[in-house]
Structure formats: C-alpha cells, structure tokens
Amino acid sequence: MMHMQQEIDQYEKLFQVLDRAVILSKQQQENVRKFFKYRELPKDYQLLKSGEISNYLYFLVKGVVRQFYYVEDKEITSRFAFEDDFIYSPHSFISRKPSKENIKSVSNCQFFVTTYEGLQYLYDNDPAWNKIGRLLIEHYYIELAEWAFLMKTQTAFERYENLVHRHPDILERVKLGHLASYLGVTQETLSRIRARYRNQQRRRHLAQEI
Missing domain, CATH: 1.10.10 (Arc Repressor Mutant, subunit A)
Known part of the structure; x- marks a missing residue:
C-alpha cells in the first residue's frame, strides 16, 4: 500500500515537470500513467550500452545517472543527470541507429520510463506531446551546447x-x-x-x- 501511494505521489512530480511545457488535462494525465511506468533500478544498472538502439525515455525521480563514451578504452563522462531530468540518447532514439554512448545509474534510482513506441503513440494522438517532445530535444541540446561552450571558454x-x-x-x-x-x-x-x-x-x- 505504501509503495502504491509513493508511486502516485511520484506521478504528481512528473506532471509538474510536464506542466512547465503544457498544462495537462485529466485525460492527458491518464495517458501519461498508461505509457510511463514507475521503476526502481539499482546502482550501476546499465540503461544503455554503446551499439544498442536507445529505445527508452527515462524521467529521473530520484538518484544520479551518468552518460559516457569510450575513447581508446578510456571512459569519458559526457553528462550527469539528476532529479527531474529526462534521460536518453537523442541521436539514437530519433534516428533508430546504434548509440555511441552508454548510460548507467550512479546510485539506486527511481524512474518513470516509456518506450519509443509509446512516445510515438502520444505524438500521434495528442498534439500537446508534439510541443513536449520538441522542448525535450531543445532542452537536451541546449544543455550540451552550454557545457561545450564552457569547456572552451x-x-x-x-x-x-x-x-x-x-x-x-x-x-x-x-x-x-x-x-x-x-x-x-x-x-x-x-x-x-x-x-x-x-x-x-x-x-x-x-x-x-x-
């Protein structure tokens, strides 16, 4: 019973983040509940390996996640994700080509996760999700561009x-x-x-x- 109540409370957190883009109706919230499933994953769980296609979009409720790639067998960390961040490999997720990066949990984590197919359904059946999806991509690439700029300046x-x-x-x-x-x-x-x-x-x- 407590676990179910915790899950309900966490959905409210997801709704608050999505509402920054579009205020969701009750029906739209039900669609989110249908396609975003709550999961708890342990520390050092591999969410994505290089060479795999990124099939999942994660919303991080609690914990830390690291994205990294290899250069001559050396790990290079490209991003840390924290609470309220969305996590995926955009190029692989959108192009359906193998990812060049890895995604791994740094700590025990709580997520909401949807599949590529689930997200496409939301895009096709709810115009609000076209705006949400666009803002997701924009936010991700702005974050990477800002960090790349700081690395140089x-x-x-x-x-x-x-x-x-x-x-x-x-x-x-x-x-x-x-x-x-x-x-x-x-x-x-x-x-x-x-x-x-x-x-x-x-x-x-x-x-x-x-």
Missing part, C-alpha cells in the same frame, strides 16, 4: 565552481574520477581544484565574519 576551476554551485552535493553523489572526466581534467588536477575551492570558501566566510 572557462578554466577548469570555473567549471568546477559553477557545477558545485548548481549541485552542492555532487561530491557526495558521484565518483571523483567520473567528475574529473566530465570537467576534462585528471584526478590530480581535480584534487588541486578542490583544495583551492575549499580555501576560497574559507576566506569568504572569514571575510563575512569581520
């Missing part, structure tokens, strides 16, 4: 500072090696950045106390 320290500002608990939620990869630095460099950041924060606190 900011120092590693500035990127770290911005990331910690947006996700204050990220150091407790992801491995340092994965974080270093995402920032485009070695773990040794990340250690120096973290030490510099801590010193900077201490100086700011001291200045406020004076």
Whole structure:
C-alpha cells in the first residue's frame, strides 16, 4: 500500500515537470500513467550500452545517472543527470541507429520510463506531446551546447565552481574520477581544484565574519 501511494505521489512530480511545457488535462494525465511506468533500478544498472538502439525515455525521480563514451578504452563522462531530468540518447532514439554512448545509474534510482513506441503513440494522438517532445530535444541540446561552450571558454576551476554551485552535493553523489572526466581534467588536477575551492570558501566566510 505504501509503495502504491509513493508511486502516485511520484506521478504528481512528473506532471509538474510536464506542466512547465503544457498544462495537462485529466485525460492527458491518464495517458501519461498508461505509457510511463514507475521503476526502481539499482546502482550501476546499465540503461544503455554503446551499439544498442536507445529505445527508452527515462524521467529521473530520484538518484544520479551518468552518460559516457569510450575513447581508446578510456571512459569519458559526457553528462550527469539528476532529479527531474529526462534521460536518453537523442541521436539514437530519433534516428533508430546504434548509440555511441552508454548510460548507467550512479546510485539506486527511481524512474518513470516509456518506450519509443509509446512516445510515438502520444505524438500521434495528442498534439500537446508534439510541443513536449520538441522542448525535450531543445532542452537536451541546449544543455550540451552550454557545457561545450564552457569547456572552451572557462578554466577548469570555473567549471568546477559553477557545477558545485548548481549541485552542492555532487561530491557526495558521484565518483571523483567520473567528475574529473566530465570537467576534462585528471584526478590530480581535480584534487588541486578542490583544495583551492575549499580555501576560497574559507576566506569568504572569514571575510563575512569581520
């Protein structure tokens, strides 16, 4: 009974996010319940492997997910997803071609998930979902474009500072090696950045106390 109530409450969270694009009617909410199913998956669960076609769209209720690819057998983290994020491999999902990236849970996670076919049904039968789908794609690519811009225009320290500002608990939620990869630095460099950041924060606190 408690699990069922939790699932109902989590649907409300999904509705709130979708309502940012389109206010859903009761019937539209019922369609969401029909095509988006609640799932709990363990840490290190592989949602997508490179070479597979991305067939699922995930909405992350709770947890952290990492997207990454390989360069000469080395993992390169391309994205972290947190609560209220949608997760998939857009190019593979849309083109129906094999994905070049991997998607894996960093922690125990709670999701709502729909299939490619389910999403196509919503597109074909509910005009509101055409807007939702467009905004999903736009948001995803804007996020990637902004990060690519920061990689070229900011120092590693500035990127770290911005990331910690947006996700204050990220150091407790992801491995340092994965974080270093995402920032485009070695773990040794990340250690120096973290030490510099801590010193900077201490100086700011001291200045406020004076």
